[in-house]
Amino acid sequence: MKNELIDIRMDDVLCLLRLNIVKRNGNELNLYCPKCDVHKMKGEGHLYINVHKNTFFCHRCGIGGNALQLYAWLNNIDTKEAYKELVQILTKGTKRARKAVAEPTATYDVNATQTENLAPVEQRDLVYHEFLKLLDLDEKYREHLLSRGVTDTFIKFKGYRSLNVKDERKRKEICKTLIEKGLTLEAVPGFFKHSNGEWDFVPYNGFCIPVVSLEGMIQGLQVRIVGDTNSGKYRWFSSGNISTGTSAKNFVHVVGTFNEEKYKRVFIIEGALKADICSYLMDGELFVALPGVNSSHDEAVQIVKKLGLKNEVFIVFDNDIIEKKEVQEAYERLKRKFKNEGITATRLAFNLNYKGYDDYLIASKIRGECA
Secondary structure (H helix, E strand, C coil), rough: CCCCCCCCCHHHHHCCCCCEEEEEEEEEEEEEEECCCCCCCCCCEEEEEEECCCCCEEECCCCCEEHHHHHHHCCCHHHHHHHHHHHHHHHCCCCCCCCCCCCCCCCCCCCCCCCCCCCHHHHHHHHHHHHHHCCCCCCCHHHHCCCCCCCHHHHHHHCEEEECCCCHHHHHHHHHHHHCCCCCCCCCCCCCECCCCEECCCCEEEEEEEEECCCCEEEEEEEEECHHHHHHHEEECCCCCCCCCCCCCCCEECCCCCCCEEEECCCCCCCCCHHHHHHHCCCCEEEECCCCCCHHHHHHHHHHHHCCCCCCCECCCCHHHCCCHHHHHHHHHHHHHHHHCCCCEEEEECCCCCCCCCHHHHHHHHCCCCC
16 A cells, blocks of 8 residues: 555565675674675674674664664665665665665575573672773763753762773773673673673763662663764663673662651653653652653552552653553553552653753753742
8 A cells, every 4th residue: 555654674685785694693693784894804893783683783883773874874875765765675675775785695594593691690790880980971961961950969979980992992892891790791791702702791872871770789770862863862871782792671760768757758750861860850869760651560569569659659641641542541550560569650840841850850940940
């Protein structure tokens, strides 16, 4: 049909691109990157593709995305043009106007599975704490954070750090330092091992936000992408698209404490950074952050149960809940899950002139509005 959308899959794209696949591990492919691996001397490429997850990432170029974005990137065209061209090829068998392309140089299995283990939270906490000490924060990221109502002291205390370490040698040196401290990087999301045994980590064009458990341990790092956000503003510090790496999970973030003298309540919000900012602007009140409005509902409910709360639970999603049906439905599902556990959760409404609750609190602080 004329308006039917075509799903662009990685196995379709691989058969149309001139890629040199070095090795395969299940559904994970290691390839020479056509953009940066021009000499092919190392015996291991920088481009990794997960056929099953429909993702790619080049650890030298720092570029990643889905199958459509891979096709567009390697052909130096935008995704709109790439989609139009791929639809012609896949639905009508039309030949490309560009050069003929070769088949991949190694076989792959789109249905292959990979067993992924996750290091205990105690190990992840130790690694991430020491890892953050070895990173800096770029000035542009610092300015972004300051514009959101926090202070330099708060930024340093929270451990926000830049992850855009493009120099592979520097990344490997950081990993070596962690290992020399007696830390184990095995099964810690974001880290992976090269074929020569050297450890490395995935660079991102953004800064990381430590995601902390109810017990105060860093479970994982969420990355705030600055610049190209075609794949979203937030991603997990993860190496799951590499055969020697580990995927991050949708961890729930907890920040703040009960204030026994004034109140005993908790706010459920979307996004770790937003929770940090709101808690800071509300004198350390307790926030539980979902990775997304549809994610980790059960974990959030269990955290509130552990706190022993029955009533003072407030769900504070962005004001797009007014217009977006999917957000409304997510709110209702979360509310029902709380009700099933004997907990009453209430939506906290705020001034519709502001998209997020953090925006509203920043305005309250700057303009003296009522919180």
